[in-house]
Amino acid sequence: MTTAPAEAEAPAASTGSGEARAPRRISFNPRQSGIYVAFALIVVLFTVLTGGALLEPQNISNIIVQNSYVLILAIGMILIIIAGHIDLSAGSVVALTGAISAVLMVNLHVPWPLAVVLTLVAGAAIGAWQGYWVAYFGIPAFIVTLAGMLAFRALTLTVLGNQGIGPFPDPIRTLANGFTDGYLGNVGLGPLGGADLVSLLAGVVAVAGMTFTQWRKRAARAGYLQEVDPLGLFVLKLAGAAALVLAVVVQLARFKNLPWVLVLLTALVVGYSLLTTRAVFGRHIYAVGGNLQAATLSGVKVKSVTFWIFVNMGVLAALAGVIFAGRLNQAGPTAGVNFELDAIAAAFIGGAAVQGGVGKVVGAITGGLIMAVINNGMSLIGAPSERVMLVKGLVLLAAVVYDVWTKRRAGRAS
Amino acid sequence: MTADLLRMRGITKTFPGVKALQDVHLSVRRGEIHAVCGENGAGKSTLMKVLSGVYPHGSYEGEISFGGEPCEFATVRDSERRGIVIIHQELALCPRLSVAENIFLGNERAKSGLVDWNRTNHEAGELLRRVGLRVNPVTPVADLGVGKQQLVEIAKALSKEVRLLILDEPTAALNDDDSAHLLDLLRGLREEGVTSVIISHKLNEIAAIADSLTILRDGRTIETLDLRSGHVGEDRIISGMVGRDLEHRFPPHEPDLGEEVLRIEDWTVHSPAQRGRAVVRGANLSLRRGEIVGLAGLMGAGRTELAMSVFGRSYGTDISGRLVKDGREIDVRSVGDAIRHGLAYATEDRKRYGLNLVEDIKRNVSAAGLGKLARRGWVNEHEEHRVASEFRRSMNIKAPGVLSVTGELSGGNQQKVVLAKWIFTDPDVLILDEPTRGIDVGAKYEIYSIINSLADAGKAVLVISSELPELLGLCDRIYALSAGRITGELTRAEATQERLMHYMTQEQG
DSSP, X not given: OOOOOOOOOOOOOOOOSTTOOOOOOOSOOHHHHHHHHHHHHHHHHHHHHTTTGGGSHHHHHHHHHHHXXXXXXXXXXXXXXXXXXXXXXXXXXXXXXXXXXXXXXXISOOOHHHHHHHHHHHHHHHHHHHHIIIIITOOOHHHHHHHHHHXXXXXXXXXXXXXXXXXXXXXXXXXXXXXXXXXXXXXXXXGGOEEEHHHHHHHHHHHHHHHHHHHHXXXXXXXXXXXXXXXXXXXXXXXXXXXXXXXXXXXXXHHTSOBXXXXXHHXXXXXXXXXXXXXXXXXXXXXXXXXXXXXHHTTOOHHHHHHHHHHHHHHHHHHHHHHHHHHHTSBOTTTTTTHHHHHHHHHHHTTOOTTSSOOOHHHHHHHHXXXXXXXXXHHHTTOOHHHHHHHHHHHHHHHHHHHHHHHHHHHXXX | OOSEEEEEEEEEEEETTEEEEEEXXXXXXXXXXXXXXXXXXXXXXXXXXXXXXXXXXXXXXXEEEETTEEOOOSXXXXXXXXXXXXXXXXXXXXXXXXXXXXXXXXXXXXXXXXXXXXXXXXXXXXXXXHTTOXXXXXXXXXXXXXXXXXXXXXXHHHHTOOSEEEEEXXXXXXXXXXXXXXXXXXXXXXXXXXXXXXXXXXXXXXXHHOSEEEEEETTEEEEEEEOTTSXXXXXXXXXXXXXXXOSXXXXXXXXXXXXXXXXXXXXXXXOSSSTTOXXXXXXXXXXXXXXXXXXXXOTTSSHHHHXXXXXXXXXXXXXXXXXXXXXXXXXXXXXXXXXXXXXXXXXXXXXXXXXXXXXXXXXXXXXXXXXXXXXXXXEOHHHHHHHHHHHHHHTTOOSSOTTSBGGGSOHHHHHHHHHHHHHHTOOXXXXXXXXXXXXXXXXXXXXXXXXXXXXXXXXXXXXXXXOHHHHHHHOSEEEEEETTXXXXXXETTTOOHHHHHHHXXXXXX
């Protein structure tokens, strides 16, 4: 979960013309880095307020498991928001796909792997339905997905026959709630006690992979004569990221090993980060959201891009639906209520722009984690739920105000 | 006591890292039309924002006196109360509201909180008569053309009892008729005692209308010239603006013509808005490798419509005709097809159709040619960075780096990014629609050099421009378009402004 945070650029050679703008160093971009600083501060704040309970092994595990489905939705949502659209139906789709998976596995006894695939296909079909109206018919996504929010909730009730369906087969429950097995047993970590070796190895592999890719990227940059961070700073950044990953992994290893959803989530974040930054398709999403007409006139197939991000959202919502149902061990009619709002909030806290064209997968995940930590931390100190909602609302507003404020300041300076 | 209505003295305005204005002086005499010109980024707009209170008193150094009294405006409202009204390049009208509502927006003719519609429409009618606009005051502004909208803005200014009218590039988006009308109106207002400051790139207009001229360069006042004598020529003004003598506004170029690369045959395009109305009628054009061809025409002649319909049917319905590329007929149904067949079209409206303003230079440069940088759907970012850096260097794009956001660049540099984007697709034919609109003289020269080098590289360039001197200075051959028809074709040797204008205004049944 690391990206190169900011890229330093050599200032333009002074050309002596009035047209040259101020050579601004981009070593620290407050608009993009602010979110990570805010996350760190919030973690520190709640660690202090909870007397360290926030970072207890079991609590870290809880935060991840309890919020995995919203984080998965946030990944799909950020793509849609980057493209300049919105999806209000995600929560209802979570409920409907959860219900479909329950009917398949519990009522029809379809083997669980097939049932999961069929559920994802159903999610894709739902996404295709909405994407068709948005992309090819030009109906605003707000309207299409508002209609979807109502319609898919209604279909959920129909599918379930107004009652919860469960229990789910064990593998699904393990995926949603369970942990990797201690295949290699425990090792002692001195004062920290015993920890699962497999989890620790996974952490070490992750850090090694991260180091390798960052090093290669830096070498490639240098090879192309681009400016790179000085070696000391580079090592410092990498060491910081590695320490963070290892700290989380050690805490998890001391509890019950790695949650399966964390493994899944890590794969999704890495995959979608690559998709958005390096794939042609990902670039086209930014192009469509940044300026639809310019994208059209640059040969981007804007309708197809819009269609496929909605299909993608449907699939991710179906995945979240299965995980949520598996976690509760029951598909219920009220599943996923307001999930879409949490996902949208995560995207905007994570730095997405309301007008589209701007946003990052890692940003949306960080935004989701900020809300997760606020939720968790406030409940640990016994704050009533209405106060949690109030704080979350204010954090969302503050994040967007900050974004607009930094943008305006940048605009004035130019 | 003094003839000066406005005096700005020692104005210095600093932004983080930049001195936008440095000890600028501007004195405007009562009742004159005073032009302000300078290259993009010279500080004209900043100066006007200081004057009108967009930048409040205290955020700059220096003194402003208006009508003999010192001014310390905290907001735009303060300056408007004193009779200083600014009309920005991008008009600030609400398209869905009526002309009358727009004129009195924020200044409503109301009695005890309720709008007095009779008075509103009646007074609006009188103001419209003053600016020579014959429309019903209840017409929605969206139904008017840009030229008429400009007049509505002026009517709005008059409603505020304006003493100093500031116009920022008022004719940039207007055709010749509308421009002429606007200039006449300004002369009329001068008779009525309204003082105007006009910011313009169009030197012939300045020469035609202004009494005096202040030239800014690099945030400083260079000089103030008295134009009433009529002895100050365009070349004199240009040399003041660029700080060097521009003997030639166009770089020299010897064409090296090759084979015919694109032929457009019997091309007819219908308007998507009005069914059955043809906007391009049976046009025939031919372009050779290494050739720079001009397309001249008045507003509404169908120039952009012709270009965009050829470029992957981006405009129009019911398109008929043939495209022949390198001797073979090609079928171009989408922008993707057009790019694959080696066509490129750089739009006249770079902010709306050309650039992703929230993205950096790098990603804008690669936007149309991303496929060239990708293997199996994955982009080589390092190569992309190299390509963009190369364009930044070769085209002299002034920005801190290729990661600078294009929305923060000046017009000339944005235009270079648009050109870089299309050059990177390595086209055989480039259609450049108003490639120098709204950019300063120095950057224009650079754009002309780029166009020449494209022709030297064996590409055909079709230049659409409203500025006839530009077409005459740049093109090897010029087509004239009138009401959707090609009405004339002139070689470089034959072409004059008069002959072109003759064809451009020719109506064929």
